[in-house]
Amino acid sequence: MIGLPAAFNAAGVLGFEPVKTSVLRVGAAIIAAAWLVDRLGRPPTVDVGAQPVVRAGIVLIALAGLSTALSIEPALSFFGSFDRGMGWLSLAAGGVLLLSAADLFSDERRRERAITASLLGALIPCGYVLLQRIGLDPVTWTTLGAPGSSLGSPTFLGGYLVIVAPLAAYRVVSRAREASFGYAGWLALLLVVCAVTILTTIRGPILGLATGVVTFAILARQRRRIGRLEVAGGLGVLVVGVALAISAMGATGVVGMQRFLNIARSSDSSVERLTVWQDALRIPIGDPLRMLIGFGPETQQAVLERGEATVRLTQNQQWDRAHNLLLDTWLTGGLVGVAALIAVIGLAATSAWRARATGGLLPAAVLAAVVGHLVEVTFAFHTVVTGALFWLLLGLAASLTPRSAPVGVARRPRVATIGVIGALLLVPLLAAPAIADVMYGNARRADYLTGAQLEELAAQWAPWVEELPRAAALDWQQVAAIRDDVLARARAQADLREAAARAPAEPLPQLRLTRFYLAQGDFRAAEQACERALANGPYRAAVWDMCADVSARQGLTDVAPVRRARAEDLRQPR
Secondary structure (H helix, E strand, O other): OOHHHHOOOOOOOOOOHHHHHHHHHHHHHHHHHHHHHHHHHOOOOEOHHHOHHHHHHHHHHHHHHHHHHOOOOHHHHHHOOOOOOOOHHHHHHHHHHHHHHHHHOOOHHHHHHHHHHHHHHHHHHHHHHHHHHOOOOOOOOOOOOOOOHHHOOHHHHHHHHHHHHHHHHHHHHHOOOOOOHHHHHHHHHHHHHHHHHHHOOOHHHHHHHHHHHHHHHHHHHOOOOOOHHHHHHHHHHHHHHHHHHHHHHOHHHHHHHHHHHHOOOOOOHHHHHHHHHHHHHHOOOOOHHHHHHOOOOOOHHHHHHHOHHHHHHOOOOOOOOOOOHHHHHHHHHHHHHHHHHHHHHHHHHHHHHHHHHOOOOHHHHHHHHHHHHHHHOOOOOOOHHHHHHHHHHHHHHHHOOOOEOOOOOOOOHHHHHHHHHHHHHHHHHHOHHHHHHHHHHHHHOOOHHHHHHHHHHHHHHOOOOOHHHHHHHHHHHHHHHHHOOHHHHHHHHHHHHHHHHHOOOOHHHHHHHHHHHHHHOOHHHHHHHHHHHHHHOOOOHHHHHHHHHHHHHOOOOOOHHHHHHHHHHHOOOO
16 A cells, blocks of 8 residues: 555666556465465454455456456456556456455454555655656656656546545544644645645546545535534645645646646547547447457557547557546446446445444545546546555445354365465566566667567566567667678567567557568568558558558559558548
8 A cells, every 4th residue: 555656666668557567466466365364264253255345346357357368369458568557467456455455444443554554655656746846856767758756647646646635534534623743744644635636737636636525525524523614624625735736836737727628629638538438439339249248458459449530530649548447448348347347336335325324434535535536537547556546445445334254164274375375476477567677677778689688588577568579679670780680680570570469459560560571572471461450450541651662662553552542541530
């Protein structure tokens, strides 16, 4: 809870998500082993398997496993992409957090310590982004540019803080009648969280923050022990936080808030988002299998190439998400995935709602965090950090209405032993993204020959990642050009083929192969790669341009102009 939001690797190329993915997965393996030992070594007090939220979560993970098995890119769906890390393994790690949280947080002291840890974890990214704002960033970011604190993106930072804010408001309001340093500290933390969220100038998190805090205020006010003064103070913190953040940003802050007035205008990103949403909703329709189970986790980048309006509007970029949680789930998990997600959220909200009679203010904070998060991910998507906190939030909601375990449950030490050994054996695989990113970072700082060798080694550590063999191929091409080395050119070709094999449903790896074959004068291989690129990216103008070059080099004067005309047509949005 403290380390995951703060984790980053300044020596890597991607720097943020690979190391967070590894921390989450390795941490989940350790938690699973420790929980098994604890659970099987003592008589359990809570029947986790009888908790509806837990059951629905397990069903969601199982259905995602089915979508992964039948995915258009199974390896990618299982392990997750290099720059997002949200494959089935991360989902399974979330399931571990749900199980353990639903059990352990049924104890009030543990639950309060968990909330404290979540709030302390927010101090690091908030402090880091404030250092960046005043020009005191201790890290010189070169390949990544200026990051959004330790989460790498202001959107990701804001989405994370939206979940944290209601928990901070819970601590502030519950301590409102205490004249203590503890109350002042929680109040200051809430103020900082609100201010930093506004500093991101991202509309989704700002709306989520406002919705979450207002929801908590409304629910808290319904508790008779909470007076108007405490609730008004909580809302006042939000107003003060907004004012301070805008003042700190000056003209930039005013412009950032004015973004709300530009919605649906031609120059605003909301136009692109609406176009992507329309295509995301339409693409699975007509394919019964994909409507039912989706295309598989992490396949949105390849799937959205089938959306003509999206590709026409964004020819120079690729969308790897629909930027809406339900639509992303619709693409990756189909109808059963959407239904399971809604069931999990609904049951968690029901559990928290039922606990309001005896649970004090915490159920209100949990409900507010869920509501604020749902508003934020209506315009964004889960990251490693927000996904992990989402599952912890579900576990926290489940822990508020625990079910007593049956008497006389047998101990099974062998199961615990197997779990511990399995967790230890899985650690290298689960840590592979971070290891590969370190090697990739070292390669970027080395010469072309050493870099290519390191990138190939990194590709072996992460055999599902397309980017690593692609980078190695580009470095081998540089070596071949400098030294006129035939073997280096052959290595480049092998790596380009490997990259294309790792992303069989995407057009750009085939486009790079086409360009390579064309440069080598292998027109037959270039045409074959070109046709595969056209099949994967029928609306990508760059693909049609390259295929036109292939036709022209072959002397096909009747085909080349047609392909060129198609490329020009696709550059005109409709």
